[in-house]
Amino acid sequence: MAAYLLRRLIQSALILLGVSFITFFLLYVLPADPVRQIAGRSATAQTVENIREQLGLDKPFVVQYARYMGGLLQGDMGRSYLQKTQVAELIWSRLPATLLLMAGAIFCELVLGLTMGIIAALWRGRSIDQTLMVTSFITVSAPQFVVSLLLLYIFAVKLGWFPIGGYGTFAHLVLPAVTLGILGSGWYSRMMRSSMIDVLRADYIRTARAKGLTRARIILRHALPNAILPVIAMIGIDIGIFMGGIVVVESVFGWPGIGQLAWQAIQRVDIPIIMGVTLVSACAIVLGNLLADLIAPLIDPRIRLR
Amino acid sequence: MTLAEALPATGAATAPDTVLRVEGLCVSARTEAGLKPLVQDLSFELRKGETLAIAGESGSGKSITSLAIMGLLPQPAVRVTGGSIRFAGQDLTGLSEPALRAIRGDRIAMIFQEPMTSLNPVMTVGAQLAEAIRAHEAVSRPEAAKRAALALRAVRLSEPERRMTQYPHELSGGMRQRVMIAMALALKPEVLIADEPTTALDVTVQREVLDLLRDLQAQMGTAIILITHDMGVVAEMADRVIVMRQGRQVEAAPTLQIFDRPSADYTRALLAAVPRMGQGPTRPPVSTEPVARLTDVVVRYPLRQGVLGRVSANVHAVEHVSFDIRKGETFALVGESGCGKSTIARALVGLAPHQGRIEIAGQAMEGLDAQGLKAMRRKVQMVFQDPMAALNPRMRVGDLISEPLLIHGIGDAASQRARAADLMARVGLEPEHLNRYPHEFSGGQRQRICIARALALQPELVIADESVSALDVSVQARVLDLLRALQTEFGVAYLFISHDMAVVDNISDRVAVMYLGQIVELGTRAQIFGNPQHPYTRRLIGAVPVPDPRQKRRSGPRLAVEIPSPVHPPGQAPARVVLRDIGEGHLVGSEL
Numbered sequence: 102m103a104a105y106l107l108r109r110l111i112q113s114a115l116i117l118l119g120v121s122f123i124t125f126f127l128l129y130v131l132p133a134d135p136v137r138q139i140a141g142r143s144a145t146a147q148t149v150e151n152i153r154e155q156l157g158l159d160k161p162f163v164v165q166y167a168r169y170m171g172g173l174l175q176g177d178m179g180r181s182y183l184q185k186t187q188v189a190e191l192i193w194s195r196l197p198a199t200l201l202l203m204a205g206a207i208f209c210e211l212v213l214g215l216t217m218g219i220i221a222a223l224w225r226g227r228s229i230d231q232t233l234m235v236t237s238f239i240t241v242s243a244p245q246f247v248v249s250l251l252l253l254y255i256f257a258v259k260l261g262w263f264p265i266g267g268y269g270t271f272a273h274l275v276l277p278a279v280t281l282g283i284l285g286s287g288w289y290s291r292m293m294r295s296s297m298i299d300v301l302r303a304d305y306i307r308t309a310r311a312k313g314l315t316r317a318r319i320i321l322r323h324a325l326p327n328a329i330l331p332v333i334a335m336i337g338i339d340i341g342i343f344m345g346g347i348v349v350v351e352s353v354f355g356w357p358g359i360g361q362l363a364w365q366a367i368q369r370v371d372i373p374i375i376m377g378v379t380l381v382s383a384c385a386i387v388l389g390n391l392l393a394d395l396i397a398p399l400i401d402p403r404i405r406l407r
Numbered sequence: 408m409t410l411a412e413a414l415p416a417t418g419a420a421t422a423p424d425t426v427l428r429v430e431g432l433c434v435s436a437r438t439e440a441g442l443k444p445l446v447q448d449l450s451f452e453l454r455k456g457e458t459l460a461i462a463g464e465s466g467s468g469k470s471i472t473s474l475a476i477m478g479l480l481p482q483p484a485v486r487v488t489g490g491s492i493r494f495a496g497q498d499l500t501g502l503s504e505p506a507l508r509a510i511r512g513d514r515i516a517m518i519f520q521e522p523m524t525s526l527n528p529v530m531t532v533g534a535q536l537a538e539a540i541r542a543h544e545a546v547s548r549p550e551a552a553k554r555a556a557l558a559l560r561a562v563r564l565s566e567p568e569r570r571m572t573q574y575p576h577e578l579s580g581g582m583r584q585r586v587m588i589a590m591a592l593a594l595k596p597e598v599l600i601a602d603e604p605t606t607a608l609d610v611t612v613q614r615e616v617l618d619l620l621r622d623l624q625a626q627m628g629t630a631i632i633l634i635t636h637d638m639g640v641v642a643e644m645a646d647r648v649i650v651m652r653q654g655r656q657v658e659a660a661p662t663l664q665i666f667d668r669p670s671a672d673y674t675r676a677l678l679a680a681v682p683r684m685g686q687g688p689t690r691p692p693v694s695t696e697p698v699a700r701l702t703d704v705v706v707r708y709p710l711r712q713g714v715l716g717r718v719s720a721n722v723h724a725v726e727h728v729s730f731d732i733r734k735g736e737t738f739a740l741v742g743e744s745g746c747g748k749s750t751i752a753r754a755l756v757g758l759a760p761h762q763g764r765i766e767i768a769g770q771a772m773e774g775l776d777a778q779g780l781k782a783m784r785r786k787v788q789m790v791f792q793d794p795m796a797a798l799n800p801r802m803r804v805g806d807l808i809s810e811p812l813l814i815h816g817i818g819d820a821a822s823q824r825a826r827a828a829d830l831m832a833r834v835g836l837e838p839e840h841l842n843r844y845p846h847e848f849s850g851g852q853r854q855r856i857c858i859a860r861a862l863a864l865q866p867e868l869v870i871a872d873e874s875v876s877a878l879d880v881s882v883q884a885r886v887l888d889l890l891r892a893l894q895t896e897f898g899v900a901y902l903f904i905s906h907d908m909a910v911v912d913n914i915s916d917r918v919a920v921m922y923l924g925q926i927v928e929l930g931t932r933a934q935i936f937g938n939p940q941h942p943y944t945r946r947l948i949g950a951v952p953v954p955d956p957r958q959k960r961r962s963g964p965r966l967a968v969e970i971p972s973p974v975h976p977p978g979q980a981p982a983r984v985v986l987r988d989i990g991e992g993h994l995v996g997s998e999l
Binding site: 309312313314316318401 | 477479504508509510511512513516517519521524525526527528529530538539542543574576587590712
């Protein structure tokens with residue numbers, strides 16, 4: 102177990118190294134010039150060159166990357182070009198909001214998605230199954246900003262049940278979390294449905310029926326734990342998709358998380374923030390997958406970590 | 408007890424000890440073309456304490472009948488369309504789901520064919536057993552656990568308390584089937600339906616499970632419906648037999664009468680097709696020239712652990728195996744699952760990394776490059792167990808058969824096609840069917856296609872790995888005949904790998920018995936079956952159910968012996984079996 106964890110952590114570090122390199126490279130070759138953003142339109146060529154030199158952006162790619170990584174190893178994520186604050190500080194102050202939203206969203210996703218998937222599987226081929234699957238298809242294909250704005254309009258503007266945006270109370274959390282939950286639920290419901298249908302055909306379900314167990318017990322005790330296994334692996338992968346969605350949803354709902362931070366940084370080509378947010382997100386994805394792999398053997402005794 | 412139960416059953420006269428009575432049962436499946444009958448007008452009675460066998464080949468409706476009794480038909484696609492199943496004064500076909508649930512598992516229990524998949528993989532054995540008890544009796548958890556442990560003890564499972572905390576994957580197939588039996592019999596049902604209970608098990612394990620069923624039946628007076636395709640199991644277990652074919656009863660009679668004086672043609676044909684030991688034709692030795700020679704072949708798979716993937720143990724799949732396969736002969740490898748027989752086949756076609764020396768037609772395989780290996784593979788072809796899985800469902804049969812020619816660049820498209828058509832005819836299929844897809848053929852026909860494909864390259868050796876095991880006996884007999892005929896025609900040698908001793912006795916010239924990766928006995932068919940020397944060989948032969956009810960085995964010692972593990976720590980190897988010639992090339996291994 103310890104050896105497994107150690108190996109996985111080493112792998113994770115390598116993945117993060119790869120992510121940092123690719124992101125840094127992409128930002129380097131990007132035609133947008135951060136120095137222009139900092140200096141403003143009216144700056145002279147001399148000022149621009151001074152700033153460039155000051156930030157070390159005149160150095161070759163390898164030197165820039167080595168400097169950044171050197172700082173990172175000492176826990177220094179650099180300074181924001183525009184806000185003049187430590188990136189680590191910026192991210193740290195916004196991380197709790199994002200984690201809260203992530204927890205809320207994953208909760209909504211699972212409750213919605215698993216329930217829909219189980220119902221669809223149990224009434225397979227009936228109209229309720231078809232309705233749910235069409236719904237899941239819509240949620241999978243709907244653009245994030247459309248769903249966000251739609252919910253915002255109905256529940257905040259028209260009905261006034263929830264605040265239009267911001268952060269602080271539970272009521273603030275509901276709409277963004279539900280938005281992300283609805284968007285993600287489609288994947289889960291489809292996956293849960295097919296997994297559940299497979300499991301319901303299994304020999305051990307027939308055995309359970311032959312024992313004379315009630316339908317509820319067969320579904321909850323025998324089918325569900327087996328059907329949920331592939332879904333758990335999915336949660337790890339989902340964090341990646343989630344990190345993409347959070348940028349839009351945080352912006353729409355004015356949620357002060359790292360998605361919003363990233364959005365602002367991208368607009369202003371604030372490279373240290375973009376790098377920092379990317380690496381923190383990558384960390385979350387890697388850890389999420391690791392966590393999913395650690396949870397799986399708790400449910401399925403056949404899975405051994407080695 | 409309800410009023411209906413208290414009253415005697417109405418209808419036709421019923422013997423007083425009848426527990427279950429099926430009358431005019433019809434089961435149909437809903438298809439696009441309307442209702443398709445699966446079981447038609449089936450009637451029988453089951454008496455207390457007796458064993459009734461329902462025998463038949465695939466598609467005979469025997470399993471559907473058992474599911475209908477349990478109320479476990481996959482409704483609404485398949486349902487009872489007529490007749491009645493009377494049990495304890497009620498008609499099971501008309502009962503509501505809750506009423507059926509109360510009977511299922513409690514008064515009528517069932518065990519299934521696949522012990523590997525019939526237990527829930529994420530629940531402990533104890534929990535699954537206790538759950539079955541608590542579903543029908545209001546007992547506390549500790550009480551149910553105590554009863555479960557007792558049930559495990561009754562099925563002679565070693566260390567029942569520890570088994571309770573184990574998960575199904577930690578148990579062998581035979582142990583899992585014992586757990587299934589314990590679960591079915593924990594509540595002392597009046598009727599036990601055993602659907603092919605030993606088909607997936609090794610022959611020695613089958614022996615133990617059959618003994619166990621018989622002992623428990625004697626203790627509890629349970630009536631057993633035994634669903635099986637194996638006439639050996641029928642002869643050994645059943646009091647009465649119903650032979651079914653295509654959903655209809657062909658014949659019903661006491662077991663002795665079925666075997667002595669079968670009245671229906673189908674029963675006679677079925678019995679004739681059953682492979683029996685000691686009836687194979689003895690052929691003079693064909694040749695002494697080897698087509699394949701294995702010298703001291705070892706196959707080990709490392710199990711790795713830790714950060715650096717250190718080898719923590721080795722699976723010793725094949726240990727120091729040496730034998731020749733001679734030109735034109737059938738060499739059989741027999742043994743139980745995990746004994747390494749299939750690994751040898753994989754090594755012979757270069758699919759398993761091995762130490763030692765393998766020569767095909769005088770050429771050593773070791774040190775060959777990719778080109779050399781490809782050329783060597785032309786000489787060795789394989790036929791697998793499951794023909795459906797071995798044929799790409801999206802390719803036409805003609806393309807499947809000629810694909811080896813394409814891969815090895817032999818001939819042009821026209822000649823390849825002609826060769827495929829020719830091979831189709833040789834294996835007894837219509838050459839016009841070249842353009843069909845595998846799903847349009849029956850199981851036996853598909854295996855013929857696999858054989859045709861294996862012969863396309865005119866190999867010197869064909870490896871038949873359990874090639875007839877999945878086939879019904881009548882189909883099996885015809886495929887074996889075909890293999891013999893093709894051997895005479897093409898002069899090909901077979902490496903025939905099987906767990907079925909009767910089939911091996913029918914087709915082979917020489918036999919090697921394997922146990923835990925080593926050969927424990929090797930000799931001609933007559934030597935092995937006529938004069939088995941090694942205790943394992945004897946045990947293997949003695950365990951085969953004989954399709955003759957007069958040869959019912961006396962009850963011997965009841966032992967549940969688990970085969971030891973082939974996994975050893977690095978640097979350690981299992982004790983080597985030393986083979987000794989006891990005359991005329993009959994090699995016998997030292998005792999383990």
